[in-house]
Amino acid sequence: MNMQPDAAAAADRSLVIRNLTKEYRAGQPVLKGISVTIEGRGVTAIIGPSGTGKSTLIRCINRLVDPTAGEILFQGSDLAKLSGVELRQARRRIGMVFQEYNLVERLSVIENLLCGRLGYVPWWRTLTRRFPDEDVAHAFELLDAVGLGDFATRRADALSGGQRQRVGIARAIMQNPDVILADEPTSSLDPKTSVEIMEILDRLAGERGIPVVVNIHNVDLAKRFASRIIGMARGTIAFDGPPDALTEAHLIDIYGGEGWLE
Amino acid sequence: MSSPNSLPAGPAGKEVRRWTRFTPAERVGRSLVYLAAVIAIIWSVKTIEVIPEFLYDAPAQTLDLFARMWPFDWAFWPKVVDGLIETLHTATLGTILSIILAVPIALLAARNITRSVALNSIAHVLLVSSRSVNSLIWALLFVAIFGPGALAGTLAIAFRSIGFVGKLLAEAIEEAQKGPIEALTAAGAPPFAILTKGYWPQVEPSFWSVALFRWDINVRESAVLGLVGAGGIGVALDAAINNLYWDQAGLVLATIFAVIVATEIVTSSIRSRIIQ
Numbered sequence: 001m002n003m004q005p006d007a008a009a010a011a012d013r014s015l016v017i018r019n020l021t022k023e024y025r026a027g028q029p030v031l032k033g034i035s036v037t038i039e040g041r042g043v044t045a046i047i048g049p050s051g052t053g054k055s056t057l058i059r060c061i062n063r064l065v066d067p068t069a070g071e072i073l074f075q076g077s078d079l080a081k082l083s084g085v086e087l088r089q090a091r092r093r094i095g096m097v098f099q100e101y102n103l104v105e106r107l108s109v110i111e112n113l114l115c116g117r118l119g120y121v122p123w124w125r126t127l128t129r130r131f132p133d134e135d136v137a138h139a140f141e142l143l144d145a146v147g148l149g150d151f152a153t154r155r156a157d158a159l160s161g162g163q164r165q166r167v168g169i170a171r172a173i174m175q176n177p178d179v180i181l182a183d184e185p186t187s188s189l190d191p192k193t194s195v196e197i198m199e200i201l202d203r204l205a206g207e208r209g210i211p212v213v214v215n216i217h218n219v220d221l222a223k224r225f226a227s228r229i230i231g232m233a234r235g236t237i238a239f240d241g242p243p244d245a246l247t248e249a250h251l252i253d254i255y256g257g258e259g260w261l262e
Numbered sequence: 263m264s265s266p267n268s269l270p271a272g273p274a275g276k277e278v279r280r281w282t283r284f285t286p287a288e289r290v291g292r293s294l295v296y297l298a299a300v301i302a303i304i305w306s307v308k309t310i311e312v313i314p315e316f317l318y319d320a321p322a323q324t325l326d327l328f329a330r331m332w333p334f335d336w337a338f339w340p341k342v343v344d345g346l347i348e349t350l351h352t353a354t355l356g357t358i359l360s361i362i363l364a365v366p367i368a369l370l371a372a373r374n375i376t377r378s379v380a381l382n383s384i385a386h387v388l389l390v391s392s393r394s395v396n397s398l399i400w401a402l403l404f405v406a407i408f409g410p411g412a413l414a415g416t417l418a419i420a421f422r423s424i425g426f427v428g429k430l431l432a433e434a435i436e437e438a439q440k441g442p443i444e445a446l447t448a449a450g451a452p453p454f455a456i457l458t459k460g461y462w463p464q465v466e467p468s469f470w471s472v473a474l475f476r477w478d479i480n481v482r483e484s485a486v487l488g489l490v491g492a493g494g495i496g497v498a499l500d501a502a503i504n505n506l507y508w509d510q511a512g513l514v515l516a517t518i519f520a521v522i523v524a525t526e527i528v529t530s531s532i533r534s535r536i537i538q
Contacts, residue, residue, distance in 0.1 A: 062448050091450035102441035106463040115459055119450025126455050168445075175449055 012075055013040025013178045013211050015061065020070035020080075022056050030056050032235040033070070040179070043202055043212045045222035048232035049255050054215040057232070058181045061213070062094045063087060075178065092119035095172030095210075097201065099184035101164040103171075105157040109148060112156050112167050113139040116174030135174070142170040146200055162193035169201050173208070180205055182214040186221065194218065198225045219251065331512025338502070338510040342517050345488065345495035348412050350521075352487070352494050353480035356419025361473055364424045368431035375435060375461075385432070393425030397483045401492035412493030419480050419487070427476055434468035435461060470536055474529045481525045485518045 015038040022031040030053040038044050046054045059065040061072055063079060072079040075093065082090055095116070103112045117135045118126055125131065143149050146166040151159065156167060165185060172180050182201060186194035198214075202225050205212045216222045222229055223243040231239030231246070231254040239250045252258050284292065370376050371385035400421050404414035443460045451459065488496020495514060502510035 064444055064448060088450040088452060091448060094448070096445065096448040098441065098445060100441050102445035104442045104446075104460060104463050105439075106466065107459070111459075115446055115451070116449050118446060118452070118455040118459060123452055123454045123458070127458055171445070171449070 014038060016073040018071040020060060021068045022060060023068045030235055036237060038213060040211050042227040043214060043225050044228045045226035046215045046230045046232060047219055047222050052232050053235050054232055055183055058183050058215055061181055062091055062096060088119060092175055093178045095175045095177035095180040097168050097172050097182040097185045099187050101168045103156040103164055103167055108153050108155055109167055110139055110152040113171050113174050116171040142173055146170050161189050165197050166200060173204055177210060180210055180212045182212060184215050187217055194221060330508035334513040335509040338513055341498050342514055345498040346517060349484045349494035352412050352415040352419060352484040353477060356416045357423060357477045357480050359420035360423035360427050364428035364431060368428045371432035372435035389425045389428045392421055397422035398490055401487045401490045405491050410491035415484055415487040415492035415494055418492055419484055423476050427472055430472045434465045438464040471533060474533055478525050478529045482522055
């Protein structure tokens, strides 16, 4: 839980993925030997058509999906091989933001944020809602930072989509993570709210030097916020580079067809 | 109900498309089912052996019974109240005990919590056995073991309710949304915290609803347990009927009716308040 200086942490916060393969059915790989290194800074956007394995890739990193083969090196251990307590401790260092927000609807906003601390606080204290004072203080600070300071005691199901996703981002930051994974964080939101959500994610992670890996459908949003774009197609990486290097030819290769580009 | 709907004939050369709800084979099958139902009804009426003499004077007998119940024998009231209190205690303690026993079984039965088909099956067998035995049979069993009284009644209520509470609770747990569970898992929450912070908030409304509903049912069931010696207001009813004191029996029946109406009002008002 010790906070390292950003510069020193950068090295610690990188992800090295080697030959990652995932088959939901034997012989039909969704991910075909992905190898990529994600440096411990900035926003990396993964774009690509639906069903190409973007979500599977991100979920393999924190093991919501178990990879079939390959390595995911993070802070000196191979995430692909962890289990039990070791896996839970590694997951504490990896925040996640979901497309459908995945808040606990019937809990208050503040308690949803504190859910980000469940990996650190002993369960008998969470049972009686006796979270450490510094966690509660941090939660209130983050609520202010995402503009929901007045909503602490509202129930999550009373919020709008954009507000819920802000809570989702704040919950991920509550973990004090060394990397944030975001799986289509804006796909359920309108265009204006999508930009606001990406701004908040970018700002909060940037201030703390936390690298963000984000799956995103919207190529313009990806170009606007990411310092690096990874284009996935057919279970492999079809493009990897800065936003400026992403050409129409690349997009045609990634998504197929070209009528949609007009 | 299954007439073929034919569209008006289209332009020349175009095939007329027809639609019927059932295929001919399905229609024959449905007719057979209707026939079987009629045969079953006739057969059952023959089996119950209606005795005409008793049937003819049934209205007179009923009126006579009610006449003998009224006016109530209010001297019997103290015993009725004692029995009533015992009945309510039996129902309440039995419900609490059944919940304590049903929660672990429900967790074992829920396939999204316990990922072992063998354990799921064992839990389901336990739930089904609890439900398949009527509470009067459970009561006979416990009266034989613990002797007559409210203890046997409480245990009978509890064991009969495990299946009901456990089954509905397991279903509620299985219906919980996966998203929040995934989020807590991704945050590194230990299994117990996932249960209390991920599942419990989602299951809570069903839990209270099931608990209240079962308590409501248990008040009714524990009212008759006295007939087999398992305590409560049923003991008073049994004594009154055995002695042919219909004015006492009438008082007990009216009291039971009033209590059931009262519990219905109480549970539905609590339900609408706490379940959101």
